[in-house]
Amino acid sequence: MSHLGTGPKYAAAPSAAVSGAAGALVRAWRRIPWPVRTLVRFVLLMLAVSFVTFALVAASPIDPVQANVGQTAYLTMSPERRAALAERWGAGEGLLERYGAWLADALRGDFGESLRFNAPVVSVVGERLASSALLLAVAWLLSGVIGFVLGVVAGARRGSRLDRAICGWCYLLSATPTFWLAMLALMLFAVYLGWFPVGFATPIGAGAEVSLAERLHHAVLPALTLSLTGVANVALHTREKTCEVMASDYVRFARLRGESELSVVLRHGLRNLVLPALTLECAQVSEIIGGSVLVEQVFSYPGLGQAAVTAGLGGDAPLLVGIALATATIVFAGNLVANLLYGVIDPRMRKGVAHVGA
Amino acid sequence: MSAHSSHTPAAAVLHRPVPLGRAGGRRALLAWIVVAALALLAVAIAGVVLGTRAVTADFSQANLAPSLVHPFGTDWMGRDMLARTLAGLSTSLGVGLVAAVASSLIALALALIAALGGRAADAAVSWLIDLVMGIPHIVLLVLVSYALGRGATGVLAGIALTHWPSLARVLRAEILQLRSAPYLAASEALGVSRVRIALVHIVPHVLPQYLVGLVLLFPHAILHEASITFLGFGLSPEQPAIGVILSEAMGYLTAGAWWLAVFPGLALLAAVLLFDRIGSALRSLVTPEEVQR
Numbered sequence: 001m002s003h004l005g006t007g008p009k010y011a012a013a014p015s016a017a018v019s020g021a022a023g024a025l026v027r028a029w030r031r032i033p034w035p036v037r038t039l040v041r042f043v044l045l046m047l048a049v050s051f052v053t054f055a056l057v058a059a060s061p062i063d064p065v066q067a068n069v070g071q072t073a074y075l076t077m078s079p080e081r082r083a084a085l086a087e088r089w090g091a092g093e094g095l096l097e098r099y100g101a102w103l104a105d106a107l108r109g110d111f112g113e114s115l116r117f118n119a120p121v122v123s124v125v126g127e128r129l130a131s132s133a134l135l136l137a138v139a140w141l142l143s144g145v146i147g148f149v150l151g152v153v154a155g156a157r158r159g160s161r162l163d164r165a166i167c168g169w170c171y172l173l174s175a176t177p178t179f180w181l182a183m184l185a186l187m188l189f190a191v192y193l194g195w196f197p198v199g200f201a202t203p204i205g206a207g208a209e210v211s212l213a214e215r216l217h218h219a220v221l222p223a224l225t226l227s228l229t230g231v232a233n234v235a236l237h238t239r240e241k242t243c244e245v246m247a248s249d250y251v252r253f254a255r256l257r258g259e260s261e262l263s264v265v266l267r268h269g270l271r272n273l274v275l276p277a278l279t280l281e282c283a284q285v286s287e288i289i290g291g292s293v294l295v296e297q298v299f300s301y302p303g304l305g306q307a308a309v310t311a312g313l314g315g316d317a318p319l320l321v322g323i324a325l326a327t328a329t330i331v332f333a334g335n336l337v338a339n340l341l342y343g344v345i346d347p348r349m350r351k352g353v354a355h356v357g358a
Numbered sequence: 359m360s361a362h363s364s365h366t367p368a369a370a371v372l373h374r375p376v377p378l379g380r381a382g383g384r385r386a387l388l389a390w391i392v393v394a395a396l397a398l399l400a401v402a403i404a405g406v407v408l409g410t411r412a413v414t415a416d417f418s419q420a421n422l423a424p425s426l427v428h429p430f431g432t433d434w435m436g437r438d439m440l441a442r443t444l445a446g447l448s449t450s451l452g453v454g455l456v457a458a459v460a461s462s463l464i465a466l467a468l469a470l471i472a473a474l475g476g477r478a479a480d481a482a483v484s485w486l487i488d489l490v491m492g493i494p495h496i497v498l499l500v501l502v503s504y505a506l507g508r509g510a511t512g513v514l515a516g517i518a519l520t521h522w523p524s525l526a527r528v529l530r531a532e533i534l535q536l537r538s539a540p541y542l543a544a545s546e547a548l549g550v551s552r553v554r555i556a557l558v559h560i561v562p563h564v565l566p567q568y569l570v571g572l573v574l575l576f577p578h579a580i581l582h583e584a585s586i587t588f589l590g591f592g593l594s595p596e597q598p599a600i601g602v603i604l605s606e607a608m609g610y611l612t613a614g615a616w617w618l619a620v621f622p623g624l625a626l627l628a629a630v631l632l633f634d635r636i637g638s639a640l641r642s643l644v645t646p647e648e649v650q651r
Contacts (some may be wrong), residue, residue: 026477048489056505175630176579179588180604180623185643187611187619198612215444291492294585298608307588324501328492334493 015302018313019164042332046325050106053324054099062315102321111325112318116310121322124307130293132303134219139226140288144281146227147234152273155242156265167239170232178291180297182225196221222299229291230284245269256262279341285334289327364405370555376590387639394632394639398451405448411441413598424617426541431617433606435605443622445598447629453510461579462572465522466564469529470556473537482531487523491522496589499582503591513592517579525571531566566644574637577630584626600626 105112112210120225154166190198197218245251246270254264269345291303299305311319399586415435422432428441472483488554490498503512536542537579545555561568595602598623607618 018639023477031637045489045492046364049493052489053493053501056501060505060508171634172631175577175634176627177583177584177588177623177630180619180626181583183604183608183611183619183623187616191612191614286491286494290496293494293496293500294589297589308497308500312504314476320501320504324493324497327494327497331492331494 026052037070037240045332046328049328050103050321050325051099053321054102055349056318057317058095058098060138060315060317111322114311114316114319114322116314116316116319117307121318124207124319125304125322125326127300128304128307132296132305133224134215135296135301135303136288136292137224138219138223139292140230140281140285142223142227142242143284143288144229144234144277146279147231147281148238148274150231150243151238151277152265152269154238156246156261158239158243158246163239166235170235173228174212174232178225178229178296179298182295185221185225186298190280218301222295225299226288226291226295230281230287233284233287237280238273241273241276241335245272275341275344279338282334282338283343285299286327286331289330363375370447375613384643387643388570391636391639391643394636398629398632401444402448402451405445405451407415408441408444411438411445413437413445413596424621430621431615433567433615433618434610439603439621440530441599441618442603443600443625445605446600446622449593449597449599450580450583450626451629453513453583453599455578457514457583458521458572458575458579460514460518461521462525462568462575463595464518465525465560466529466541466568468522468526469533470560472526472530473533474552474556474560477598480530483526485524490520491540495582496585496619500589500591503586508591510593510597513583513586517582517585521575521582525568525575528567528571529564531568533560536563547631570641570644573640574609576633580626580633591601 002251034038102112109122114120114121114124117124150166150170154163157163186198190196238249242265246264251264251268254268255261259267289305292303293308296303296305299311304326307319308323308327310316311323373600415437416432418434419428422428424431428438428440430443432438433442468483468486472480483646493501497518499513502516502519503509532607542555542559545559550558583592584599584601584604587599589601590603590605593599595606603622607615607622610618632633
């Protein structure tokens with residue numbers, strides 16, 4: 001983001017004008033220990049996310065009671081649950097009262113029943129998340145590693161043909177629709193070459209006794225496709241940083257001492273480059289989750305992303321809110337780790353831990 | 359509050375300015391922008407002209423592989439895929455245009471409020487940015503689309519409401535730097551109202567950055583429109599949109615009808631890439647000092 005002028009100077013600008021009541025408030029806020037502040041921020045964010053998603057879902061003209069996808073769940077429900085459902089998601093009382101009722105239940109751990117999956121929202125989200133976790137983790141790790149290596153290579157060989165090829169590939173990748181890439185991968189590797197299964201997380205018809213190898217075999221293609229989504233961002237950013245490092249005085253000195261180009265990159269470059277890339281990768285969790293919605297849909301992979309689509313299309317209001325909260329929590333965790341890493345990278349940030357978390 | 363989590367350099371780095379030297383100077387860059395813009399305009403017009411052909415079914419011509427008569431092949435209803443692709447792209451460009459303009463206006467308004475409205479307003483806007491960035495785009499798009507009962511309005515509103523944060527941050531930083539300029543202090547001393555200062559003195563100053571940001575919003579808007587339509591939340595299946603075409607193609611992947619997915623996807627990719635490059639070229643023209651570094 002360096003070229004956008006939103007670096008440290010942007011961060012420093014507002015604090016210059018701290019004065020009056022607002023300033024006192026800000027100073028008081030900064031005196032609170034950092035973990036507490038983070039917790040407060042998390043709770044506030046969750047409240048806001050839940051309210052926004054609740055309001056959006058409640059405002060929808062799609063009535064979950066009328067949408068007939070949830071009929072089985074609806075029929076097996078007790079009359080009280082039915083009444084609660086109609087009251088909460090239909091066009092009953094005011095929005096705030098309904099949200100309050102939902103929140104009171106949610107705080108007790110009851111996020112309602114998923115109509116589409118005929119189970120409590122908490123267990124559906126948990127199960128789906130566990131299924132997605134493998135995909136997300138592999139994709140996240142791979143996109144970081146591939147992006148980093150490409151970025152360092154391109155930056156170290158700046159201006160070369162290799163550099164241009166990597167940059168071009170990154171631009172191409174960032175303009176490629178994720179779901180289309182998934183379709184191409186499916187066509188080529190699953191249908192045409194037959195190396196991988198066409199979809200799902202387990203062989204069709206297989207019960208609970210699916211071997212780990214089979215699970216992995218089903219996850220390879222979706223995970224690889226998903227990992228490509230984040231590569232361009234990390235690679236281009238790392239390339240920029242590598243160019244900076246390679247132009248620095250200490251690298252010039254290392255070269256003068258007679259170190260080889262490889263040793264310069266390994267001994268002086270990597271240490272400076274790994275953490276920014278890692279930080280970026282942590283902040284990129286949101287993109288990976290977004291991509292997983294599309295990739296899981298193409299590969300019929302029964303993960304959280306696919307559940308989001310099913311819930312949205314099937315009018316499963318309680319599940320939609322649950323999924324939004326779950327993804328927001330993961331994104332928050334990613335950003336938190338990224339912010340903590342900033343502190344590790346830059347001692348100035350560590351000193352003003354207030355900045356890091358605030 | 360968290361101006362600082364804004365260090366997360368999300369998509370911005372993708373739009374690294376095109377180095378002027380390699381592109382052959384400002385005039386060449388300008389020429390390239392014009393050519394690329396004309397190409398996109400041609401696609402938009404072709405899509406409108408071919409609109410009826412894109413929905414005309416001819417079952418005697420169904421499922422044909424690409425040939426000279428049908429360069430992109432035909433689908434299961436015998437509709438010409440080239441016409442459908444162009445019409446779909448044209449729809450996408452239209453949706454992208456409206457959504458990106460709306461989103462950029464939100465960004466401009468919020469940036470002005472944040473930079474000029476005092477500390478509380480700034481904190482509120484920062485928090486709003488965090489909120490929108492806190493939920494993955496696609497999930498938020500699904501939610502907004504669900505709230506508006508799916509369809510074109512849902513996509514438009516969804517994209518407009520989710521794409522403004524990055525531009526808002528850039529503009530806010532830009533305006534903050536501007537705030538200490540003597541001519542602003544002078545007009546303030548002369549008793550000019552805040553709103554008038556914002557509109558007359560500040561908006562024109564950030565207009566170049568705003569326009570670049572607007573153009574760079576297009577590719578994202580188009581990609582997300584196609585994605586959300588592909589998932590079934592966006593434009594209706596009767597409309598020839600790239601997302602609809604590709605979602606229909608999903609059913610024919612295992613049947614070997616590769617042309618249904620490959621060509622429309624490539625066309626979308628080309629359009630997105632063109633917009634992206636136009637935006638980067640514009641950025642190079644607007645901020646030469648950044649490129650020369």
